[in-house]
Amino acid sequence: xxxxxxxxxxxxxxxxxxxxxxxxxxxxxxxxxxxxxxxxxxxxxxxxxxxxxxxxxxxxxxxxxxxxxxxxxxxxxxxxxxxxxxxxxxxxxxxxxxxxxxxxxxxxxxxxxxxxxxxxxxxxxxxxxxxxxxxxxxxxxxxxxxxxxxxxxxxxxxxxxxxxxxxxxxxxxxxxxxxxxxxxxxxxxxxxxxxxxxxxxxxxxxxxxxxxxxxxxxxxxxxxxxxxxxxxxxx
Amino acid sequence: xxxxxxxxxxxxxxxxxxxxxxxxxxxxxxxxxxxxxxxxxxxxxxxxxxxxxxxxxxxxxxxxxxxxxxxxxxxxxxxxxxxxxxxxxxxxxxxxxxxxxxxxxxxxxxxxxxxxxxxxxxxxxxxxxxxxxxxxxxxxxxxxxxxxxxxxxxxxxxxxxxxxxxxxxxxxxxxxxxxxxxxxxxxxxxxxxxxxxxxxxxxxxxxxxxxxxxxxxxxxxxxxxxxxxxxxxxxxxxxxxxxxxxxxxxxxxxxxxxxxxxxxxxxxxxxxxxxxxxxxxxxxxxxxxxxxxxxxxxxxxxxxxxxxxxxxxxxxxxxxxxxxxxxxxxxxxxxxxxxxxxxxxxxxxxxxxxxxxxxxxxxxxxxxxxxxxxxxxxxxxxxxxxxxxxxxxxxxxxxxxxxxxxxxxxxxxxxxxxxxxx
Numbered sequence: 300x301x302x303x304x305x306x307x308x309x310x311x312x313x314x315x316x317x318x319x320x321x322x323x324x325x326x327x328x329x330x331x332x333x334x335x336x337x338x339x340x341x342x343x344x345x346x347x348x349x350x351x352x353x354x355x356x357x358x359x360x361x362x363x364x365x366x367x368x369x370x371x372x373x374x375x376x377x378x379x380x381x382x383x384x385x386x387x388x389x390x391x392x393x394x395x396x397x398x399x400x401x402x403x404x405x406x407x408x409x410x411x412x413x414x415x416x417x418x419x420x421x422x423x424x425x426x427x428x429x430x431x432x433x434x435x436x437x438x439x440x441x442x443x444x445x446x447x448x449x450x451x452x453x454x455x456x457x458x459x460x461x462x463x464x465x466x467x468x469x470x471x472x473x474x475x476x477x478x479x480x481x482x483x484x485x486x487x488x489x490x491x492x493x494x495x496x497x498x499x500x501x502x503x504x505x506x507x508x509x510x511x512x513x514x515x516x517x518x519x520x521x522x523x524x525x526x527x528x529x530x531x532x533x534x
Numbered sequence: 535x536x537x538x539x540x541x542x543x544x545x546x547x548x549x550x551x552x553x554x555x556x557x558x559x560x561x562x563x564x565x566x567x568x569x570x571x572x573x574x575x576x577x578x579x580x581x582x583x584x585x586x587x588x589x590x591x592x593x594x595x596x597x598x599x600x601x602x603x604x605x606x607x608x609x610x611x612x613x614x615x616x617x618x619x620x621x622x623x624x625x626x627x628x629x630x631x632x633x634x635x636x637x638x639x640x641x642x643x644x645x646x647x648x649x650x651x652x653x654x655x656x657x658x659x660x661x662x663x664x665x666x667x668x669x670x671x672x673x674x675x676x677x678x679x680x681x682x683x684x685x686x687x688x689x690x691x692x693x694x695x696x697x698x699x700x701x702x703x704x705x706x707x708x709x710x711x712x713x714x715x716x717x718x719x720x721x722x723x724x725x726x727x728x729x730x731x732x733x734x735x736x737x738x739x740x741x742x743x744x745x746x747x748x749x750x751x752x753x754x755x756x757x758x759x760x761x762x763x764x765x766x767x768x769x770x771x772x773x774x775x776x777x778x779x780x781x782x783x784x785x786x787x788x789x790x791x792x793x794x795x796x797x798x799x800x801x802x803x804x805x806x807x808x809x810x811x812x813x814x815x816x817x818x819x820x821x822x823x824x825x826x827x828x829x830x831x832x833x834x835x836x837x838x839x840x841x842x843x844x845x846x847x848x849x850x851x852x853x854x855x856x857x858x859x860x861x862x863x864x865x866x867x868x869x870x871x872x873x874x875x876x877x878x879x880x881x882x883x884x885x886x887x888x889x890x891x892x893x894x895x896x897x898x899x900x901x902x903x904x905x906x907x908x909x910x911x912x913x914x915x916x917x918x919x920x921x922x923x924x925x926x927x928x929x930x931x932x933x934x935x936x937x938x939x940x941x942x943x944x945x946x947x948x949x950x951x952x953x954x955x956x
Contacts, residue, residue: 322871322918384922388915456786456873457707458699458916463782 323381324455327398330373331448334404334441337366338517341408342438345514349430353419360412367405374402388459389531397527401448404441404520411513420506423495429488433511436481437518443474444521447528454532464532474525481518485511544625545827549845552820555632556846558639559651559816560853564590565861566648566901567804568854570908573866574877576797579859585798586805587851593809594847595840597735609656610663612822614671625826626950627666627943628819631658634943638935646860646868647931650899651812653680654939655819661940662947677936679897684932687898688906690891694883695910702875703914706789713779716789717771723796725764727882731803732756734889793874800881807888808900809847817846868924869908870917879916880907902932 344359377398385391422430447470454463492499492507499507568582577585610627611617617624635651635658642649656676663672702719709715736752747755771792779785821842866872872880884904891898905928912920 324918381919382921382923384926386909386912386920386922388918453782453786455918456783456790457712458703458914460703460708462708466782 322455323377323387323394324451326373326377327394327401328448328452330370330377330398330401331445333366333370333373334401335445337363337370337405337408338438338441341412342434344412345434346431348415348419349422349427349434351421356412356419357416360416363405363409363412367409370402370405374398388455393527393531397448397524397531400520400523400527401444404517404524407513407516407520411510411517414513415510418506420503420510422507423499426488426491426495426507429484429491430510433481433484433488434514436477436484437514437521440474440477440481440518441521443470443477444524446470447474447525451528451532459532467528467532471525471529474522478518478522481515485515541827544629544823548629548820548823548827551629551632551636552817552842552845553849555636555816555820556813556849557853557856558636558643559812560850560855561857562639562643562649562853562861563651563812563901564805564808564850564854565643565858566865566904567808568801568858569648569862569865570872570877570880570904571797571801571804571866572862573872574794574797574874576794576874576877577801579862582801582862583851583855583858585801586808586854589802589805590809590813590850591844591847593806593811594813594843595809597810609659609673609676610667611671611673614667616667616671621826623666623951625823626954627662627947628659628823630947630950631655631662631939631943632819634658634661634946635939637942638939642931642935643857643860645927645931646864647928648861648865648901648905649931649935650683650901651816652899653683653932653935655816656680657936657939658943659819660936661943664940665944665947680936683897683899683902686891686896687887687902688909690887690898691884691903691906692910692913694887695879695907696914698883698886699876699879699911699914699916702879703916706875707786712782712789713776713785716792717776720771720792720796721764721768723878723882724767724799725760727796727799727803727885728763729756729760730882730885730889731799732759734807734885734892737893790874793878797874797878797881800878800885803885804881804900807885808850811900813843813846813850816850817842864924864928865904865908868921869905869928870912870920872908872917876908876911876916879911880904883907883910 340359341363344356347354348356378395381391381395387394447467450463450467450470454460454467457463488511489508492504492511496504564586568577568586571577572579572582610624612624632655635654638654638658639649639651657680660672660677705719706712706716733752733756736747736756737749779788821839824839824842866877881904884900884907887903887907888898888900905925908917909920909925911917
């Protein structure tokens with residue numbers, strides 16, 4: 300809010316004007332900021348959940364939902380106010396796809412916490428370590444994606460020089476690396492669940508498998524963001 | 535001349551209109567010159583007004599007193615039979631033309647569109663000329679020049695700005711150590727701006743108070759002052775310790791910060807040049823009226839009174855400080871977001887283009903060059919988003935300027951003639 304007030308002071312112009320004409324890249328970073336905050340609390344929450352500590356999970360779900368809503372408003376602002384005839388240094392369509400994928404990270408996060416909160420499934424002791432590892436890998440993937448998105452700022456600032464393009468590409472490669480490792484972990488944990496299928500209730504098995512999918516979806520979408528960034532900055 | 539009622543009436547309304555014209559020019563024309571500086575946050579709006587105030591006055595007082603006669607007598611011929619028969623018609627016509635031009639500039643400012651005030655005045659004069667004395671009394675050469683300017687100004691502005699920003703990109707941002715090479719490159723830029731500015735003060739403006747010196751001396755003075763300035767900037771920039779930045783982002787921020795000082799220089803120059811050229815342009819037609827009121831003759835070649843110039847300069851600064859923010863927002867933010875490196879590229883190339891074109895005799899409008907320059911930086915991928923919708927409406931307003939001012943001027947003139955009944 301303070302920043303906006305300063306802008307107003309600077310131009311002596313109505314707020315609507317200053318809000319509308321922020322650079323689309325800055326707004327993409329704003330949106331990413333929401334993703335970052337949301338994923339941070341989600342990571343901690345998931346680990347507590349996996350350890351069988353369900354206290355405060357409903358509040359967490361509410362918070363995630365709020366973040367998702369805030370981010371939706373930012374996304375809407377970018378889409379609705381990005382004029383149809385605009386000259387951008389990157390392809391506008393690809394930019395919007397990156398935004399869309401970034402937003403769907405939050406959609407999946409919201410879906411995940413809601414579903415987890417509906418049925419508090421006990422994670423079997425022997426599965427807990429691998430679930431927590433997987434969760435951490437997914438968070439790493441998202442963090443790598445955040446860095447990649449953030450590096451866009453320097454790329455824009457320098458007018459797309461080669462060095463910054465290379466930096467962004469390196470960040471994107473890291474996202475792919477983490478996502479690959481998370482995928483391997485996912486197969487491993489699915490196998491572990493099947494191994495225990497005789498011991499567990501069918502409904503528990505179903506829910507465990509679903510949890511694996513839901514959590515892994517987040518990493519997939521982080522990778523999609525990276526892919527769209529890559530094609531966005533392609534020459 | 536006696537102070538009869540009509541003279542007092544005409545004299546009073548002349549002053550009122552003069553101030554209104556100056557106000558509207560300040561709010562539009564000067565504002566778009568300062569737009570890139572405010573847009574990049576090199577200057578706050580208040581600082582821009584102060585700088586504009588000082589340098590506008592300097593420009594007007596040092597250079598602008600000698601007005602090119604084009605606008606006073608060059609467009610509508612005062613020796614046409616109608617005016618010889620009834621000289622007061624010429625006075626009404628000038629007033630009508632100025633009022634019409636100012637109204638159109640005000641409307642454009644209301645819609646935050648940067649237009650060329652000179653074009654507006656020329657259009658209005660043409661309108662009055664045709665209405666009063668028919669097509670033959672108007673010098674159509676100027677109209678052709680304006681049409682050329684529509685294409686030349688933005689295109690040349692965009693081209694030069696593209697290259698200036700490209701040079702900044704290659705020498706600074708693309709260098710292995712951007713911060714280090716900023717320190718090396720900036721003195722060269724200082725040399726370039728100071729040289730361009732000085733040279734244009736000596737040789738870029740026709741008929742100035744500054745003594746005319748031979749080209750070779752002008753070049754020598756220009757380059758030596760440029761080298762001294764470059765050396766000073768070298769010392770200043772190297773006195774600041776090179777701090778190791780934590781992230782590259784901070785490095786880029788600090789580079790942008792350096793360019794604020796360069797933008798400061800160009801902003802002063804832009805205000806100075808505006809004072810030199812445009813105050814006179816705006817006040818020129820009024821000088822014709824004042825000349826008539828004083829001597830009862832149209833077309834006597836006396837210079838413009840200094841008080842008229844000062845009135846113009848005051849009006850222009852008041853215009854900038856009251857409504858100037860509208861056009862500033864268009865240039866500095868609505869077309870695109872601008873940073874100091876980008877703003878500097880646009881301003882420096884505007885100074886360069888205006889100088890080169892006035893030397894070559896090509897008609898360009900500063901307002902149009904600066905809009906073109908901003909777009910040019912955009913094409914060099916320097917700018918994150920150029921809003922083409924805003925550009926389209928700006929282009930439309932340029933094309934509409936001449937016909938609308940002409941029609942309004944003709945309308946006001948005919949009304950005046952009917953009311954006064956001559």
